Amino acid sequence: MALISFFHLLGLLIVAQVVSSISREYFFNMSGASLPLADDGYSSAFSLTQPFQFYNNVQTKIYVSHNGVISFISGVSAFTADCVSVNRDNDFIAPFWADVDIRRHGSITYRESNNTVDINKANRQLKKAFPDYTTDPRMTSIFTATYKDVSFYNSTVSMVCPPGANIDALNTFQVTLATDGTKSYVIFYYEKIEWTAGTASGGDCTGKNGAYPKVGFNAHEKATFIPVGGSCSDQIWDLTTTSNVNEKGVWIWRVDESELVTPTVPQSTPTEVVEDVPLEFDLTEDVLFSPEQDVAEEVPAYPPYNPIPPPLESEYPNECPIQNPLPPCRGMIVDIIDEVLKFVREFPTTCLGRQIISNSS
Numbered sequence: 354m355a356l357i358s359f360f361h362l363l364g365l366l367i368v369a370q371v372v373s374s375i376s377r378e379y380f381f382n383m384s385g386a387s388l389p390l391a392d393d394g395y396s397s398a399f400s401l402t403q404p405f406q407f408y409n410n411v412q413t414k415i416y417v418s419h420n421g422v423i424s425f426i427s428g429v430s431a432f433t434a435d436c437v438s439v440n441r442d443n444d445f446i447a448p449f450w451a452d453v454d455i456r457r458h459g460s461i462t463y464r465e466s467n468n469t470v471d472i473n474k475a476n477r478q479l480k481k482a483f484p485d486y487t488t489d490p491r492m493t494s495i496f497t498a499t500y501k502d503v504s505f506y507n508s509t510v511s512m513v514c515p516p517g518a519n520i521d522a523l524n525t526f527q528v529t530l531a532t533d534g535t536k537s538y539v540i541f542y543y544e545k546i547e548w549t550a551g552t553a554s555g556g557d558c559t560g561k562n563g564a565y566p567k568v569g570f571n572a573h574e575k576a577t578f579i580p581v582g583g584s585c586s587d588q589i590w591d592l593t594t595t596s597n598v599n600e601k602g603v604w605i606w607r608v609d610e611s612e613l614v615t616p617t618v619p620q621s622t623p624t625e626v627v628e629d630v631p632l633e634f635d636l637t638e639d640v641l642f643s644p645e646q647d648v649a650e651e652v653p654a655y656p657p658y659n660p661i662p663p664p665l666e667s668e669y670p671n672e673c674p675i676q677n678p679l680p681p682c683r684g685m686i687v688d689i690i691d692e693v694l695k696f697v698r699e700f701p702t703t704c705l706g707r708q709i710i711s712n713s714s
Contacts, residue, residue, distance in 0.1 A: 374593035374625075375602035377544050380527045381471055383499040385464025392454045392506060394419050395428030401465060403494030405530055406537040406609035407444055408572040415530075417463045417498050421449035421566065423528055426573070432506065433554040434567030436585035439578045444571060446608075447584075448528040448541050449592075451566035452506040452551030458523060459503035465496045475531040479538055482598045482605040482616035492538075496530040505560040506551030514558035522547035522560045526592075537609040539570075541582070543592040543602040565589050570606075570613060579613050581606070596623040 377383070388396060395418040405412045407425060416428035424445035432452035455461060466472075472492050479490040502523045514520055525544040530537065548560025555563030568584040571577075581597075582604055583589045593602045598616050601623045607614035 375542050375544055375600065377501070377525055377527075380499065380542055380544075381474060381495065381497045381529050382464070382466065383462055383497075383501060383527070385462040385497070385499075388417060388419055388455070388461040388463075390456050392419065392456055393430045393432050393452075395422075395424075395430060396463065399463065399465070399496075401494075401496065403465075403467070403532055403534060405496070405532050406535065407446075408570075408575060408608065409611050410444065410572075410574065412444065415463075415496060417461065419455065419461060420453050421451055421500060421526075422447045423498055423530070432551065433564050434585070436565070436567055439573075439576055440571050441573050441576055444573050446528060446530070446539055446570055447567050449500070449524065449526055449543075449546075449566050449568060451549060451564075452554050452556075453500065453503045453524075454506040454551065455503055457504040457507065458521065460501050461498065461503065462501070463496070463498040465494060467494045471495050471497075475529070475538075475540070478540060478603075478605065479531065482618055483607075485617045490531075490536075490538075491533050492531045493533050494531070497527060499527045501525050505548045505556065506553050507558060507560070508552045519547070519559050524548060532609075535609065536607065538605060538607050541568075541592075541604040543604075546590060546592055549589055568592070570608065575611075594623065599623050601625055 386396070386399075388394065395416045398414040398416060400414050401412070405415075405425075410425075412425040414425065416424045418424065418429040420429065420432050422429040422445050424443050426443045429443070429445060429450075434447070434450040453459075453461075472495070475492045475495050476490045479492070480486075483490070502525055504521065504523055507520060524546050526546070527542040529540040529542075531540065532538070548556070549566055550556030550560060550563030552558065552563075557563070565585045565587065566589055567580070568582045568589065569578055569580040572579075582592050582595070592604075595601070596603050597620070598605050598618055599621050605616055
């Protein structure tokens with residue numbers, strides 16, 4: 354039953370590559386400087402080597418907040434977002450403004466990068482989001498902040514939780530700023546959202562109820578806040594399964610102009626992200642990348658091969674020849690599928706039943 358077992362195995366491989374929302378393995382590199390294990394703070398000003406255009410303003414420094422805000426003029430320490438008024442003193446990007454507390458669990462890291470792995474990944478992601486652009490994206494720098502398995506502020510001393518309540522709910526998301534010095538983009542990745550509010554924001558001991566997180570963009574000179582992704586509503590729970598680029602948990606905008614620019618890819622029901630991890634391939638340069646590497650490694654090109662190998666010698670001279678059931682492949686799922694289909698088409702149909710019997714005997 355070797356042939357049947359192979360098809361079963363192939364199905365398992367394909368299913369294993371499909372996830373319900375974007376996996377952290379698909380995130381940009383999550384290393385970098387770390388925020389201290391504290392509550393309601395923010396980083397010192399991080400000076401960008403490549404300025405970032407945000408609503409027609411050139412930004413040269415960034416503050417990373419514990420509470421899910423990336424700001425440009427001053428740090429943000431507020432743990433409950435104001436969902437009514439506009440902040441007229443600060444420009445900021447909020448992937449998930451809520452009461453994060455990493456003293457309980459999780460980490461917050463941030464980094465700026467111009468290495469080949471990050472730049473190529475950003476270019477591919479933006480090309481899919483804006484397919485009608487006449488020129489391909491050519492980013493020169495990215496800045497990434499990652500909120501990994503972060504918990505919420507939970508003052509349970511005055512709150513009785515029911516037995517079995519999940520008081521350890523965790524969120525994982527990432528925000529990436531990509532620029533070529535003129536055009537600027539923001540990418541949100543959401544792997545999991547298990548809580549929305551700390552107890553100081555009206556939430557219960559499981560991080561539910563209370564004030565909803567704020568998600569979007571604030572431009573102080575325009576005196577406007579642009580909400581996205583179900584900001585300040587119960588739709589915030591859908592961030593991991595919805596999208597504006599048809600990939601669950603992935604959201605992208607262009608932000609350098611006077612108005613927010615949404616992706617031009619035709620909108621449809623978001624689908625699961627099919628991972629290209631743990632390895633990424635840059636087919637234009639024939640270079641192999643690993644998400645954990647900052648330096649590209651050159652690897653030799655694949656050797657030529659015969660997709661349909663010669664028949665094996667049969668112990669029954671007058672019977673049909675036995676084809677090798679599994680042609681060699683180059684390790685990638687698409688190659689496996691192509692070669693299996695070719696094998697099935699070219700395999701003598703009169704020998705198929707006898708092949709299976711021979712393999713099972």
